[in-house]
Amino acid sequence: MLTTEKLRQENSADGVSRRALLTGGLATGFLLAFHLPLRAASYAVNEPVQPADVTAGKFAPNAFIRIDETGNTTLIMPQVEMGQGTYTSISMILAEELDADWTKVALLHAPPNDKLYGNPTFGLQVTGNSNSIRAWWKPLRTAGASARAMLVQAAAAEWQVDPASCTTSRGEVTHAASGRKLGYGALALAAQGQTPPKDVPLKDPKDFVYIGQPLKRLDTPEKVNGKAVYGIDALLPDMKFATVAACPVFGGKVAKVDDTAAQKVPGVRKIVVLDDTVAVIGDHMWAAKKGLAALKIEWDEGPNARIGSKEIWQHLRAASEKDGAVAKSVGDIAKGLATGDKFEASFEMPFLAHASMEPINATIHVKPDSCEVWTGTQIASRVQSEAAKAAGLPVEKVIVNNHLLGGGFGRKLEPDMVVAAVKIAKQVDYPVKVVWTREEDIQHDVYRPVYRDTVTATLVDGKVAAWKYKVAGSAVLARWLPPAFQKGIDIDAVDAAVDAPYDIPNFHVEYVRAEPPAVPTGFWRGVGPNNNVFAVECAMDELARKAGKDPVEFRRAMLANKPRALAVLNTAAEKANWGQPLPPRVGRGVCLQPSFETFIATVVEAEIDELGEVAVRRVVSVVDTGIAVNPDTVKAQIEGGLIFGLTAALYGEITIDKGRVQQSNFHDYRMLRIDQTPKIEVHVVKSGEPPGGIGEAGVNAGPPALRNAILAATGVALRRMPIDRSLIAMGKKA
Amino acid sequence: MATTLTINGEQKSFDAPPEMPLLWVLRDILGMTGTKFGCGIAQCGACTVHIDGKAVRSCVLPVSAVRDRAVTTIEAVGNSPAGAKVQKAWLDLEVIQCGYCQSGQIMAAAALLAATPNPDDSDIDAAMAGNICRCGTYVRIREAIKQAASGRQS
Numbered sequence: 001m002l003t004t005e006k007l008r009q010e011n012s013a014d015g016v017s018r019r020a021l022l023t024g025g026l027a028t029g030f031l032l033a034f035h036l037p038l039r040a041a042s043y044a045v046n047e048p049v050q051p052a053d054v055t056a057g058k059f060a061p062n063a064f065i066r067i068d069e070t071g072n073t074t075l076i077m078p079q080v081e082m083g084q085g086t087y088t089s090i091s092m093i094l095a096e097e098l099d100a101d102w103t104k105v106a107l108l109h110a111p112p113n114d115k116l117y118g119n120p121t122f123g124l125q126v127t128g129n130s131n132s133i134r135a136w137w138k139p140l141r142t143a144g145a146s147a148r149a150m151l152v153q154a155a156a157a158e159w160q161v162d163p164a165s166c167t168t169s170r171g172e173v174t175h176a177a178s179g180r181k182l183g184y185g186a187l188a189l190a191a192q193g194q195t196p197p198k199d200v201p202l203k204d205p206k207d208f209v210y211i212g213q214p215l216k217r218l219d220t221p222e223k224v225n226g227k228a229v230y231g232i233d234a235l236l237p238d239m240k241f242a243t244v245a246a247c248p249v250f251g252g253k254v255a256k257v258d259d260t261a262a263q264k265v266p267g268v269r270k271i272v273v274l275d276d277t278v279a280v281i282g283d284h285m286w287a288a289k290k291g292l293a294a295l296k297i298e299w300d301e302g303p304n305a306r307i308g309s310k311e312i313w314q315h316l317r318a319a320s321e322k323d324g325a326v327a328k329s330v331g332d333i334a335k336g337l338a339t340g341d342k343f344e345a346s347f348e349m350p351f352l353a354h355a356s357m358e359p360i361n362a363t364i365h366v367k368p369d370s371c372e373v374w375t376g377t378q379i380a381s382r383v384q385s386e387a388a389k390a391a392g393l394p395v396e397k398v399i400v401n402n403h404l405l406g407g408g409f410g411r412k413l414e415p416d417m418v419v420a421a422v423k424i425a426k427q428v429d430y431p432v433k434v435v436w437t438r439e440e441d442i443q444h445d446v447y448r449p450v451y452r453d454t455v456t457a458t459l460v461d462g463k464v465a466a467w468k469y470k471v472a473g474s475a476v477l478a479r480w481l482p483p484a485f486q487k488g489i490d491i492d493a494v495d496a497a498v499d500a501p502y503d504i505p506n507f508h509v510e511y512v513r514a515e516p517p518a519v520p521t522g523f524w525r526g527v528g529p530n531n532n533v534f535a536v537e538c539a540m541d542e543l544a545r546k547a548g549k550d551p552v553e554f555r556r557a558m559l560a561n562k563p564r565a566l567a568v569l570n571t572a573a574e575k576a577n578w579g580q581p582l583p584p585r586v587g588r589g590v591c592l593q594p595s596f597e598t599f600i601a602t603v604v605e606a607e608i609d610e611l612g613e614v615a616v617r618r619v620v621s622v623v624d625t626g627i628a629v630n631p632d633t634v635k636a637q638i639e640g641g642l643i644f645g646l647t648a649a650l651y652g653e654i655t656i657d658k659g660r661v662q663q664s665n666f667h668d669y670r671m672l673r674i675d676q677t678p679k680i681e682v683h684v685v686k687s688g689e690p691p692g693g694i695g696e697a698g699v700n701a702g703p704p705a706l707r708n709a710i711l712a713a714t715g716v717a718l719r720r721m722p723i724d725r726s727l728i729a730m731g732k733k734a
Numbered sequence: 735m736a737t738t739l740t741i742n743g744e745q746k747s748f749d750a751p752p753e754m755p756l757l758w759v760l761r762d763i764l765g766m767t768g769t770k771f772g773c774g775i776a777q778c779g780a781c782t783v784h785i786d787g788k789a790v791r792s793c794v795l796p797v798s799a800v801r802d803r804a805v806t807t808i809e810a811v812g813n814s815p816a817g818a819k820v821q822k823a824w825l826d827l828e829v830i831q832c833g834y835c836q837s838g839q840i841m842a843a844a845a846l847l848a849a850t851p852n853p854d855d856s857d858i859d860a861a862m863a864g865n866i867c868r869c870g871t872y873v874r875i876r877e878a879i880k881q882a883a884s885g886r887q888s
């Protein structure tokens with residue numbers, strides 16, 4: 001199988017070791033592949049593992065497919081690979097309708113180009129919100145089918161037969177009646193001359209040969225031997241290395257820098273002072289780090305130097321008392337709340353950092369009339385335009401070489417690291433790789449917002465009769481995609497709240513925009529449903545208790561109109577041995593959610609000791625994501641997502657003191673490790689519905705299911721994340 | 735001052751301050767970028783290499799402390815039987831997600847198997863707990879180590 005590694009070999013074999021230019025739609029003259037000059041450094045150049053997107057002499061029916069005369073099939077990836085397996089799934093979708101030969105498939109990262117590669121949902125190039133497959137399902141199937149039709153037309157013309165009498169399979173067109181066959185390679189040039197069909201039919205899912213199979217990932221072979229190239233691995237002739245210190249207080253500036261000692265550190269080349277950041281450029285990261293440590297920096301801490309977590313929570317709690325903008329209202333909420341057994345509770349979620357394993361970084365070469373960027377980003381086109389602004393160049397003078405991402409989780413939906421790196425690289429004439437230390441990465445993130453969600457509900461005859469739900473928290477969308485913020489509603493912040501799966505006659509959701517003082521917020525894996533799945537599912541368990549019902553039973557009774565939700569709930573309960581006896585201090589908790597058009601039910605089994613320490617023993621998730629393009633990837637994403645969510649529940653909290661983040665590295669911003677990892681069983685339901693999103697669903701399942709398991713085991717109803725062991729130890733019952 | 739190390743069986747000479755961690759020598763001087771930077775304080779395992787076959791965090795290992803001991807990195811771990819078995823099991827069970835931690839995971843697992851050919855769960859916990867995977871691939875890592883140990887095929 002051709003992989004990107006193979007591409008790299010081909011690449012160096014023909015002596016052109018530049019990525020190429022990825023011209024896509026940017027037909028600018030300076031974007032030409034060139035041979036590297038001889039260089040003194042001891043390493044080879046490490047650039048994106050891909051040659052140019054060359055269309056000449058190839059069948060290039062659209063932005064995604066290139067077939068050369070040998071039949072090698074290059075697929076251009078509109079979405080980025082950050083671990084979620086999308087390169088393989090996208091390729092499977094294209095290959096399916098194209099009837100490509102999977103063994104001849106190789107991949108390219110797409111260049112920045114919203115017109116060609118813009119996410120159909122957002123209108124710009126973005127990988128996020130678990131929507132790569134959802135957004136591209138139809139367009140990519142159509143692209144594949146249309147290319148296939150052109151290959152068939154070419155073969156039919158060659159044989160002078162009716163195209164309808166030809167079939168395709170694994171990179172070949174066959175005319176059964178005459179026993180003739182032609183490979184896609186042999187047809188490539190003729191197909192290029194064909195007119196794309198207008199309304200091309202798509203396959204009946206029963207005829208799928210790739211979709212639905214657990215095909216091996218295309219990106220993993222080079223991830224076991226150190227050959228995969230992430231943004232942080234970019235190496236260029238004569239490059240230098242930099243690291244940064246930004247003002248520890250949000251919004252603060254550099255006041256004064258004494259670099260006398262730093263200048264004397266061997267290997268230090270230059271100190272760059274920006275508005276709010278100081279960078280040291282050196283011969284390697286070590287020189288840069290030592291240089292930075294030797295600097296005496298005085299900060300002008302600005303207006304936020306007094307802000308702490310206490311003020312932030314006071315601010316949010318006060319905001320959450322206000323009336324919000326109504327996001328959804330069904331029935332009569334005032335009337336509904338006037339009768340029945342009343343329940344009220346608020347649920348709080350902390351700030352969280354992304355902590356991708358690959359710390360944020362960008363490599364930049366600014367020349368008088370161009371700027372070139374090497375990084376791994378979820379937003380290639382925005383990175384290009386922001387780099388252009390920072391460099392003071394027209395956008396077409398900026399080349400962006402995207403890479404594999406060592407985790408994204410939403411952090412790389414921001415261009416800030418590229419902008420800072422451009423400002424640094426502008427000061428020198430050589431390429432600079434700027435790498436944030438883990439400490440800087442954690443302390444200068446855009447954080448998962450703090451949220452406070454308030455539930456006011458009534459029970460009548462053991463069912464929820466009225467449900468008033470108010471979200472208070474950041475409107476990340478209002479900053480990130482302003483046109484999407486309408487009528488005071490952040491559709492992300494209320495996602496999975498407005499579409500909670502339960503039948504409730506009087507149902508009302510409000511949103512209060514509350515931006516935390518000082519702290520920048522952003523998208524974090526699981527996005528809006530992060531807070532809502534937690535609050536809804538915790539409240540449901542408390543309501544079940546109040547009604548004297550089993551939590552699964554209680555939910556079931558409100559799911560008559562949601563067959564997919566009901567089915568996953570029932571299967572999860574069965575697979576997890578719901579209702580079977582457990583030892584003392586062990587409990588099971590359930591979580592049901594429809595998010596990202598995926599239905600997932602999860603049961604966590606946890607043991608809680610007298611001191612409140614929590615050991616997760618077993619997790620069972622049943623997921624109905626519609627057609628699972630690659631069922632093994634679906635499983636892997638749920639497994640990994642659960643760990644990501646459980647990590648947050650067990651440890652995750654960024655706290656603020658004197659305007660600065662108190663955590664700095666993995667010793668105080670902890671991650672779940674292998675010795676704490678439970679048994680995880682994921683069951684993927686067979687379904688013919690269109691594919692749902694899968695990268696984030698598992699994240700949101702972990703915290704409420706674990707919290708509900710703690711409630712079952714101890715009677716303690718936690719209402720805040722992360723888990724407070726002292727509250728459990730004190731045994732304060734709900 | 736020129737330092738010479740034996741890395742993946744080859745002699746490599748370079749200039750570096752003696753206290754410079756091996757990680758940055760590998761990545762920034764020798765251009766061997768398979769070994770990753772994750773934390774810089776021996777908390778995550780992304781930078782794991784072998785020194786005389788033992789798993790070591792290269793981000794806190796001064797290059798002067800390596801002396802004449804053999805350094806093996808992810809680029810060459812597949813030359814050892816344990817390393818090759820681990821790489822194969824990793825692909826068979828599709829362990830990897832973003833992959834950024836996996837150089838370190840594979841180095842740690844290969845060192846474990848070389849020393850303990852049939853590790854039980856607690857051996858795996860002890861050898862692997864220093865390696866963080868933010869993508870959460872731990873369930874498959876455990877499975878893959880067991881598969882590599884048993885020689886079982888998936």
Ligand code: FES
Binds near residue numbers: 770773775776780782
């Ligand atoms: S980078 Fe060495 S242990 Fe994290």
Ligand code: FES
Binds near residue numbers: 406830834
């Ligand atoms: S695979 Fe992404 S951090 Fe481990």
